[in-house]
Amino acid sequence: MQSVRARLRFLAELVSVLLFVAMFAAFLLQVFTRYVLNDPVAWTQEFVLITYIWIIFWCGAFLLREREHITFDMIFMSLPPKRRRWLAVALTILIGVAFIAAIPGTFDYVSFMKIEKSPVIGLRFDFLYSIFVIFTVAVVVGAMIRIWRLLRHSWEDELNHEGEIEP
Numbered sequence: 001m002q003s004v005r006a007r008l009r010f011l012a013e014l015v016s017v018l019l020f021v022a023m024f025a026a027f028l029l030q031v032f033t034r035y036v037l038n039d040p041v042a043w044t045q046e047f048v049l050i051t052y053i054w055i056i057f058w059c060g061a062f063l064l065r066e067r068e069h070i071t072f073d074m075i076f077m078s079l080p081p082k083r084r085r086w087l088a089v090a091l092t093i094l095i096g097v098a099f100i101a102a103i104p105g106t107f108d109y110v111s112f113m114k115i116e117k118s119p120v121i122g123l124r125f126d127f128l129y130s131i132f133v134i135f136t137v138a139v140v141v142g143a144m145i146r147i148w149r150l151l152r153h154s155w156e157d158e159l160n161h162e163g164e165i166e167p
Contacts, residue, residue, distance in 0.1 A: 012062035016055060023051035046120045050128055057131040061138035066146060084159055089150050096143030099136050106136050 030044035076084060110133050113125035149158040 009063070012058070016059050016063060019051050019055045019058065023048050023055065026051070043120045046118055050118070050121075050123065053128070054131050057135040061131075061135040066142075081156065081159060085150055085155050088159065089147055092143050092146045092150070096140055096147070099139045099143070103133075103136055103140070107133050 026044040026047045030041060030048070033044075034040040076087060079087065110126050110129045113129060116125040117123060118125065118128060146158065149155065
C-alpha cells in the first residue's frame with residue numbers, strides 16, 4: 001500500500017512539475033518575443049494563466065497535506081490533545097459536508113461552461129475548469145481519510161504531525 005501511495009504521489013508531483021515547466025517556458029517565450037523580437041505572441045499570456053489555475057488546484061488536490069496549509073491555530077494548539085482531536089474531527093466533517101454539497105453545483109456549472117471558449121487559444125471552459133471538480137472531489141476524499149485517521153487508535157499520529165512538514 002505504501003508503494004502505491006508513493007507512486008501516486010510521484011505521478012502527481014511529475015504532473016505538477018510538467019505544468020510548471022510548461023508555464024515557465026511560455027513565460028520565457030513571451031518575454032523573448034516581446035522584448036527581443038518586438039512582436040509579442042498573444043497565446044502565451046492565456047496559456048500561463050491556464051497552467052497557473054491547473055497548478056494551484058492540482059497541487060491543492062493531490063500534493064498539499066493538511067499540516068502544510070497556512071492556518072491561524074493558536075486556539076487549536078492550546079487545547080489538550082483529546083479536545084484537539086474532536087475539534088479536528090468536527091471541522092473536517094464540516095469542510096467535507098460543505099464540499100460534498102458543492103459537488104453537484106460545481107459539476108453542473110463546469111459542464112455548462114462548454115459553451116464558452118478561451119479568447120485566444122479557443123480552449124473550452126469546461127475542460128479548463130474541470131480541475132476544480134477534481135479538486136472538490138479530492139477535498140472530500142481527503143476529509144474522509146483524515147476523519148478515519150482521527151478515529152483510529154493511533155489518532156495522535158495525525159495530530160502530532162500537524163506542525164511538521166515531511167522532507
